Amino acid sequence: MTEQGYVRPDNLAGALDALADAPEGTRVLAGGTDLMVHLRAGKRFPRLVNVARVSELQALRVWGGALEVGAGVTVARLLRDAEVRRHAALLWQAADRFASPLVRSRATVGGNLVNASPAADLTLALLALDARVELVSRAGGVRSLGVDELVLGPGKTALGAGELVRTVRVPLAKPTAFHHFEKSGPRPALEISVAAVAVALRIEDGRVVEPRIACGAVAPVPLRVVPAEQVLAGRELTPALIEEAALAAAKVVRPIDDVRATALYRRRLVAAFVRRSLTAALDSQRVSHATGS
Amino acid sequence: MQPEVEIRFTLNGRPVRTHVPPTMAVLEMVRERFALTGSKLACGEGECGACAVLLDGEPVLGCLTPAVDVDGRVLVTVEGLRHKADLAPLQKAFLMEGAVQCGFCTPGMLVAATALLAEHPHPSREQVRRGLEGNLCRCTGYVAIVEAVEDAGKR
Ligand SMILES: Cc1cc2nc3c(=O)[nH]c(=O)nc-3n(C[C@H](O)[C@H](O)[C@H](O)COP(=O)(O)OP(=O)(O)OC[C@H]3O[C@@H](n4cnc5c(N)ncnc54)[C@H](O)[C@@H]3O)c2cc1C
Ligand code: FES
Ligand code: FES
Numbered sequence: 001m002t003e004q005g006y007v008r009p010d011n012l013a014g015a016l017d018a019l020a021d022a023p024e025g026t027r028v029l030a031g032g033t034d035l036m037v038h039l040r041a042g043k044r045f046p047r048l049v050n051v052a053r054v055s056e057l058q059a060l061r062v063w064g065g066a067l068e069v070g071a072g073v074t075v076a077r078l079l080r081d082a083e084v085r086r087h088a089a090l091l092w093q094a095a096d097r098f099a100s101p102l103v104r105s106r107a108t109v110g111g112n113l114v115n116a117s118p119a120a121d122l123t124l125a126l127l128a129l130d131a132r133v134e135l136v137s138r139a140g141g142v143r144s145l146g147v148d149e150l151v152l153g154p155g156k157t158a159l160g161a162g163e164l165v166r167t168v169r170v171p172l173a174k175p176t177a178f179h180h181f182e183k184s185g186p187r188p189a190l191e192i193s194v195a196a197v198a199v200a201l202r203i204e205d206g207r208v209v210e211p212r213i214a215c216g217a218v219a220p221v222p223l224r225v226v227p228a229e230q231v232l233a234g235r236e237l238t239p240a241l242i243e244e245a246a247l248a249a250a251k252v253v254r255p256i257d258d259v260r261a262t263a264l265y266r267r268r269l270v271a272a273f274v275r276r277s278l279t280a281a282l283d284s285q286r287v288s289h290a291t292g293s
Numbered sequence: 294m295q296p297e298v299e300i301r302f303t304l305n306g307r308p309v310r311t312h313v314p315p316t317m318a319v320l321e322m323v324r325e326r327f328a329l330t331g332s333k334l335a336c337g338e339g340e341c342g343a344c345a346v347l348l349d350g351e352p353v354l355g356c357l358t359p360a361v362d363v364d365g366r367v368l369v370t371v372e373g374l375r376h377k378a379d380l381a382p383l384q385k386a387f388l389m390e391g392a393v394q395c396g397f398c399t400p401g402m403l404v405a406a407t408a409l410l411a412e413h414p415h416p417s418r419e420q421v422r423r424g425l426e427g428n429l430c431r432c433t434g435y436v437a438i439v440e441a442v443e444d445a446g447k448r
Contacts, residue, residue: 006296006315031337032357032359036318036357037339039316048316050361052359099426100342101352101423102342102353103354105348106358210387220305
């Protein structure tokens with residue numbers, strides 16, 4: 001690597017400058033839990049922009065009706081934050097199921113999005129939460145994308161030359177919201193998911209409103225299973241409806257056979273996770289009825 | 294050759310300064326620049342925790358954390374866990390419970406458990422298990438290790 005090969009800017013302007021005239025293949029280095037694995041394996045990039053000191057990427061606050069999460073916020077910080085738990089329980093649950101303490105202390109939200117793994121857990125939760133991702137560059141200013149517009153395929157994103165992820169905005173959960181995250185792996189805590197399901201919905205006047213069901217590790221990208229959502233929208237949650245939605249979800253996903261699991265097993269996991277999530281929603285409704293809240 | 298970056302930080306309680314290539318990991322830095330060989334390289338991919346160290350009190354993977362990121366911060370390796378000349382209560386508990394066989398995982402286990410005990414001074418068994426989720430042991434079957442950490446929490 002040349003003198004140009006490594007930059008450690010002190011602020012966002014410095015980072016954007018370093019990215020603006022950067023050679024093709026330049027990478028942002030955040031926590032390093034993905035990138036350092038490649039570097040250790042001998043892969044080299046023409047330029048690395050280490051954003052560890054960029055304080056503008058560290059925001060974590062409720063602001064303008066949304067939870068604003070800086071790209072540099074770690075999984076460990078999400079877990080320690082009461083606002084995250086309260087306003088974006090789904091993101092908190094995904095953080096809680098994420099790897100181990102040793103990884104959570106370094107892995108960032110921005111890295112999870114841009115790494116664009118089909119099994120990315122935070123990305124999956126953010127997809128189900130209708131989060132908006134803010135990208136910024138020196139030339140183009142700020143633009144905002146949905147998670148499904150950002151993540152295009154395994155390792156592939158809509159990030160343009162000179163752009164980095166600055167913040168993610170998550171709409172605040174309404175009091176009627178229900179969030180549930182399910183994940184499985186051979187070593188659940190550590191291994192990347194064999195399958196994961198993130199569910200966010202509201203129950204208002206006994207009916208399901210704006211259901212979101214997102215499935216991880218069963219398609220080239222974290223995938224919303226819209227036909228299953230349509231089964232639920234505007235209907236009353238019953239065991240029969242839950243079954244219908246679970247089967248619809250299993251039908252839409254496009255899992256593959258690999259060393260970790262077969263496609264058939266993954267499809268069954270999706271159905272089971274959707275069933276379990278929606279049953280928990282039904283139970284939570286019964287509890288709130290019983291307590292009159 | 295990569296140009297090296299100068300960094301200054303606190304290592305096991307002592308201010309230090311060194312130069313590192315920008316892609317060097319904390320693990321190689323402590324082993325090669327400071328001859329602290331307690332932290333181990335096993336998988337080099339984040340899966341085993343043998344390389345764990347404490348950065349500003351948080352447990353991190355030595356193998357995947359860039360050395361430059363410790364600039365201006367406080368780094369503690371397994372060598373820095375002892376209390377003055379004596380072993381820390383956690384280390385004594387490992388000896389008492391026979392939680393060490395080949396010992397390769399032990400430094401990382403001690404580091405992860407130290408972080409856990411700082412957060413939960415009297416952890417439940419479940420909390421110990423979750424605290425050590427990122428650390429693999431090929432010898433002990435974990436029972437003695439978990440008991441040692443629980444014991445240390447009872448002292
Ligand atoms: C042992 C182990 C277990 C893991 N378990 C899980 C798990 O359970 N769930 C899961 O989802 N993931 C898991 N991962 C993957 C990884 O930890 C996550 O993807 C993490 O969120 C990456 O964040 P980072 O900051 O470490 O990324 P880095 O390695 O620093 O970067 C990853 C990618 O994102 C880009 N990038 C980072 N920040 C920005 C930004 N602000 N703007 C533009 N580009 C950016 C980088 O250029 C790079 O391409 C695991 C990894 C390991 C090693
Ligand atoms: S050597 Fe770092 S996790 Fe295995
Ligand atoms: S004692 Fe040998 S790996 Fe744990």
